[in-house]
Amino acid sequence: MIRTPWTRTPAGARRARRPRQFRRVTTTGPAAVDVAWARYADLRLWPRWAPQIRAVEAPRRRLRAGLRGVVHAPLGLRVPFVVEEVDDAARTWRWTVRVAGTAVSMTHDLTATPRGTRAGLTVHGPAVVALAYRLPARVALRRLCRAHL
Numbered sequence: 013m014i015r016t017p018w019t020r021t022p023a024g025a026r027r028a029r030r031p032r033q034f035r036r037v038t039t040t041g042p043a044a045v046d047v048a049w050a051r052y053a054d055l056r057l058w059p060r061w062a063p064q065i066r067a068v069e070a071p072r073r074r075l076r077a078g079l080r081g082v083v084h085a086p087l088g089l090r091v092p093f094v095v096e097e098v099d100d101a102a103r104t105w106r107w108t109v110r111v112a113g114t115a116v117s118m119t120h121d122l123t124a125t126p127r128g129t130r131a132g133l134t135v136h137g138p139a140v141v142a143l144a145y146r147l148p149a150r151v152a153l154r155r156l157c158r159a160h161l
Contacts, residue, residue, distance in 0.1 A: 040130045041158055042158070043159055044124075048129045048156055056073050067084040069081050069083075076098055077097050080094045080095075091110065135149070
């Protein structure tokens, strides 16, 4: 089946739809997987390993499904988010952020390796956002997997 970047409006007219894209970023580092997961789970630690995050506003400090909040990014940008799901045992979680009025879903996963942790991120959103976020995501994941913050 061939997918086209068009969708039907209620009146049957065609309108352009922004292309959506999956982008996968992975990195490995010496941090134990439990240490990396603890860094994800505590929202207060996010600015220490994710340079694109200045602060996080949320009613709880622990990652959990249904949690809503705002990430403060550089240049005063406020990015609302909702955590969609968290699986502590599998060390995966998914959240949706709104950037420039567009929803972007990101799935994070951690896997233990003989040398530490492999961190992965899958971004599902407009191609331009997925591509633009690739470098900051790679830097953040590398820092997440460091032995020390």
